[in-house]
Structure formats: structure tokens, C-alpha cells
Amino acid sequence: MYAAELVGVTKRFGPVLANDGIDLAVARGEVHAVVGENGAGKSTLMSILYGLHRPDAGEVRRDGTRIALRSPADAIRHGLGMVHQRFRLFPGLTVAENIVIGAEPVRRGRLDRAAANEAVAALSERYGLRADPSALVGGLPVGVRQRVEILRALYRHAEVLILDEPTAVLTPGETDRLFEVLRTVAATGVSILLVTHKLAEVLAVGDRVTVLRQGRVTGRFATSETDADELVNAMIGRSLAPSAPRRARPPEGDPLLEVRDLTVRDADGVARLSGVSFAVRPGEIVGLAGVAGSGQRELVDSVTGLRGAVPGVFLAGTPVRAGRDPRVAYVPEDRHGRGTAPDMSVAENVLMGAQRDLASRWSLPRAAVRARARDLVDRFSISAASVDVPIGTLSGGNAQKAVLARELTRPSQVVVAEEPTQGVDVGVRERVHDLLRTARDEGAAILLQSSELTELRDLADRILVLYEGRVVAEFPGDAPETDIGRAMTGATG
């Protein structure tokens, strides 16, 4: 008998068949990975299991019996828990309060804080998930917040835990810790469904893996009997091309982007960046490594002009202009918060920045806007029902391709890319890397920030390591990961 089963699940969104007769079964205490291309239907399937979407056909079973899920509340009642990629925590409440919310211990009609703290402490003890019950969630790093989400599900007695791309927002160290936690939790008999794009993770932590492609199951494997190649084949129907040669020609010429002794302070006067200097020449990719919060945000915002005309940043020799310097193409990390307006159409999203070029004196012709969008959709092979659908309905990879399409077609010589392959599948990742390499070969100066060292090593000519707002080390692009990793922790020498 399986802890949870999806049987013959079919789900349509208008013309899109997101799930097409999917069967998936998870045993008790198993870590079950779900992989597949962007838009393969992974999130849809998980949402059905968690009561967020209702299937058009098929059913959900728990311990062999069919259950009806009308809402997440039903799912919680049946012992299902979900860790959302965008956390649903209250930053102003403590860890314990966030965890017990909805099922608080009460004393005389009020939250029994002591009991809550105690219960949470016991829970974190039991599963080895360290988190201070009385800390405010707002001040916690992402990895710890995620732990709080997991604890919240466990507090409500989840026996099946769904995690949709939990590692997309984590640093390598946090990811390792998450996996330890998942193994501990699974050992207590909880089943875990893990959606991810990173095949190394699947092989590291999963017991079994189900591969989806275009809404159908195209492979079921025990991780001990498969490898990355076989999974990629099941996912995209071919193998990945061997990674491209490092470069077409050596970087030359005057720097297009230059940062000189840049110091940035936050509102409280605390230095977030101190004395940062580097230059990126045409045809060069400079990687930016560092644990989250080491000053990457401030550096990128300074270079793009979003922090105003900060002294010390020069584009092609002249100071950066305040309020998004048009000379910079910028692929932001936060795709929904910054990179797109999710409920505006694909056409209106890829228009941003080019609206004045398309406009005649008195009007912004819709036909031109849509024609341009269609052209980009074709050229970057973005799959969307039409350019008029809200961009928020596109799968993560397609939305990311749309952002890249918009930014890389700007007439800019400087490209800043933050986590450009976060949440995208292996095929799109290959494509994104190709696009960045092409831009480089055409003479762009690229600053690439990524928490994935493999990505930096694949693409970058040089890698700078940020630690507490300073550049503490610089490596050639092919330096060993362990050396870079050490520098990221601030260890010197």
C-alpha cells in the first residue's frame, strides 16, 4: 500500500493539457523525486495532490483509499503538507508563532506562547531541524525560513511532504543541510515528494524518481539504477550536447563595465559593500560567487543604476545613470517580483524598455507591440498559447526565456545576469548558457551572479568571490570548486 497515490490524473488549462493520465505512487518513508522540463506539469500535479487544483479526471488516494480534496485545508486534514517555493510566512511573527498558526495551543482563550515554544522546540529536536522558536522570521536567512515551513507542515502531522523546487533559492551549503533534514524526516516514516531541476540532487537524495514530459510519465527509475544521462533522455528525448568550448576569442579592449572602489551603505549606515573594484571587458564573462547576502544585491543594483547614480560605477567610461541605466541589460533573479508583471500579457512584459522605440508621436500601436512579441517568442522558442496570455501562466522556464529575450535584445553592451537558470530545466539551461555565450562572443561584457558554482565554472572567465561586502578572492574560471567554496566562507589563503 502506498502512502499517497495519484491515479490517472488529467488536468487541462484551456487548450493546454498540463497533466495527461499521470500515475504516481509514493511509499511510506520514501523520498520520491519528480523531474521534467519546464511546463511538463510537475507543479500542476503537486497542486492537485495538495488540493489547490482539482483534476479533470483521475483520483488521489491516501493509504489506499480515495480522498476528495477540495482545498488545501482538506489536504492538511489528510496528512498532506506542502512547502511552497514562495514562502507563506509572516515576517513579523516568531518562528513558533508561524509554525503553530491555525492550530495554536490556547490558554484562557489566548495563544499559550510557552506551550507553543515548547512544542516547536520538541519538534525541531525530534527531526533535527534547528530553529530558534522565539526568533522573528523576518530576520532569518532563506534556508532557515524554509525549515520553518517544513516544521509547520510537520506540526500539522503531515505524513506526505511536498516540496516544489525547494533548492532553487538555497545556497549549496543550505541545500546540503536540507537534504540531511529530508533524510531524517523520511526515516521517521514521512514520505517526501521532491520537485527539482537539478539531477545531481535527485541522484543524491532520492530513492525513486518519476520523469514527466508534456504532461505524461516518460520514465520511472530507482535512483540506484539510473544516471543523469538516462534521466535527461527521458526528460527531453535527447542527450545534452557536450558543453561548449570556453571562448571564441580572448577579451580585449577597454572595459565596458568598471567598478572603482565602490562602497554602499544601507539606510542604517552599515556598509554593505566596501571598496569593491573590478572591470569587465568586451567579450568577457565575470562570475560573482558568494553566500546569499554578501552584497550581491547591492552590487547589481549599483551597476544597473537602480540604486541611483552611485559614484564608482562606470559604463563604457562614463558614470552610471540613475534609475535603470538603459545601457545595461539586466536579467533579475526575482522573476515574478521584478523581472515580470505576472498578470500583464507576454507582449506587454517583453515590451518593457522598448515602449518608446515602438511608439509613434501619439500612440503605441498594439499591432507593433504584438508583432515584436511574436518575433521574440519565435526567436527564443518560448512556448506560450499566445502573446496575449498573462506571463504568469507560463511555466518558469518559458517566463525566464521571455525575460532573457527582452533583455538580450536591448541595444546594450553590458549584461548583468542574476541566477539566470534558477528554476529552469536542463534543456532551457543549455539554451540560456548558449545565449549568454553568444552575447559574449558578440562583444558584450557580462557580469554573472550565480549560487551554482558549476554554472560559474561553465561560463565565467574569472570568478570574483564576495564575502561581507568585499571581494575577497579572484579565481580563473576553471578553478576547483572546493577552493571557491572555501573563499565563500571567508576563509583566507
Added chain:
Amino acid sequence: MSAPVVARRVVASAPVVAVAGALLLTTLVMLVVGVDPTLAYPALVRGALLDGNLEYTVAAFVPTLGMALAFALPLRAGEFNLGGDGQLAMGGVTAAAVALLVPLPPGVAVVLPLAFGALAGGLVAVVAAPLSTRLGIPAIVSTLLVSAPAVSLASYLVRFPLAEPNTGLAQTPALPEAAHLPALGGSGYLTIGLPLIVVLTALWLYANGRTVLGYEIRATGRNREFARYGGVGVDRVAALALAGGGAFAGLAGALIVLGPPHRFVDGALTAPGYTFTAVAAVLLAGARPVVVPLAVALLTFLQVGGQGMEREAGVPSQLTQIVQGLIIVIVAVLATLRARRAR
């Protein structure tokens, strides 16, 4: 899309469901309190459309549409302009002052007060902008905060510096003939205010959908961080949208004052509740700007018809306010349901 599909969509759309639901509930209320709906509804229709009442309805439609734009325009940029009353009153009193104090040749005597009224409304609205961008007070609060003193200032101006001498009434003297809005046809109530507001509405719809500024306003409203990242000066755009909204309110005030009875009477602009009706109409129209004029027409019809119903069938006109309230409640409920429904 085939015609039947379109028809089905329209019938199932939120405004239609809301209005139908509200009428149904109102009928129930009538039955409960012992009013005969077969008398009340004809009285409503007559009160709004027949017996020469149509021109009152149209006369009320003009400022209500102006106020609806005053709310809808900033809303596109994500700013709630609840300060319509202050902008309306200041627009009205400014128009009256210009018409009374500046001797002007015909033509200009109408245009200039209208322009200054719009300007005054825009200025009152734009005061709220720095409060929200600098101090972080959301426009929904700051516009409201500015509104009350603006209404009082208008009231002061009409009671003292601009008051009609020797009458003790809180009103300005009648405006000079040249400043009266030219009438359409023989009617005193139908003025060029109607075509003016219709043209301005059309311009707004055009600007909203098909200009760079309209696009930047919408992007700012949908996701401010996205717009900022894209290089849009979001604070400027938001202020501009508020100013535009305020200008519509000010213009509405000016149109009222330059129309019959051709003077600024203290309280006459704010008492009919144009601002609230306009907010209700915009909410009823939901996210679709083209529907705004229709929703305004419908609510104005109910408002004016309600007074007829009171006169004729003895039904308290508050009943139509209940209808309005119900419509908003139903719109809100439908929006919540739609958000919750697993799509």
C-alpha cells in the same frame, strides 16, 4: 469567438451578475417591507428616463462620470484616490472665482474657469503624492486626509471672500452670463458638459490602452517593482496619475458650477455623493475601463430614478442606496470567489 459565446460571457460576467443579484435582493426587501415592486420599478424608470426626467439623469451622469475617471485613472497606477470630494469642491470654487473675478471675453469665459477648476483639482490630488512616495502614507489614506481640509477651504472661500453680499447665504453670486455652459437644444440642464466629458473619457480610454504613458501607468499599477526595474519613473508616473484623476474631479466641480444654477452653493457639490457613486461604478466595472461609463450610467439611472420612486411610490430613495451597496458587496464576493476557485 462566436456571438453566442460572447453573449454567454457577458451574461456570466461579474457586473451583470452583481446588478441582477442586487435587483433580486432589492425586490425581496420591497416585498418584505410591503412595497409593491410592480409599482416601484415603473416609478423608478419614469423617475429616471421619462416625464422629462432624462435631462436630470444626464445632468447627474456628467459629474459622476468625471468623478469615476478621477478614481479610475489613478487606480490604473495602483493608487486609490478617495479624496474626490476635496478635489471636486476646490475645482468648483476655483472655477467660480475665476468666472466672478476675471472679466473675460465670451468663449474664454467658459474655457478658462474649466481649465482652472481642473488645475485646482489636480493640485489638491497631487499634494497626496509626496505624502505617499516620501513618507510612505498610502494614497488611499493621504488623498482622504487632504480631502477634508480642501472641502473646508472651499467652504470658507464661499462663505467669506466669495460670498454673495447681503444675503447671508453660503453661496457665490450668480456667475456672469458669459461663463454659463452653453446649453444643448432648448434644455437648461443639457449642456456641452456632456459631449466634453464623453470626449475626455474616450481620450482616457485611448491613452490607457494605446500610449506609452498609459502603458507605463498600467505597469506601475500591476507591479511597481517591475516598472521601476524597467526604467519607468514610478513615483513620477504615480503622481501624474493622481494629478490626472484630481483634474477630472476638479473639472467635474467646474462643470457643476458653470451649469445651472450657475453659482457655487456650499455643500451642493459634495452632498449628492457623486464621489461614492463613482467609486461604486468603477468597482462594478472591475478591471475593464471601457465598462466604466456603462456602470456610471447604470448607477446614475438608479440614483435619479430612486428619487422619482420616492416621489411617486413612496419608496424611500435610500432603497437605491441599498442597491448600490449590494452591488459592491456582490462584486467583492464574486472577486473573492473567483480568486479562490481552483482554476
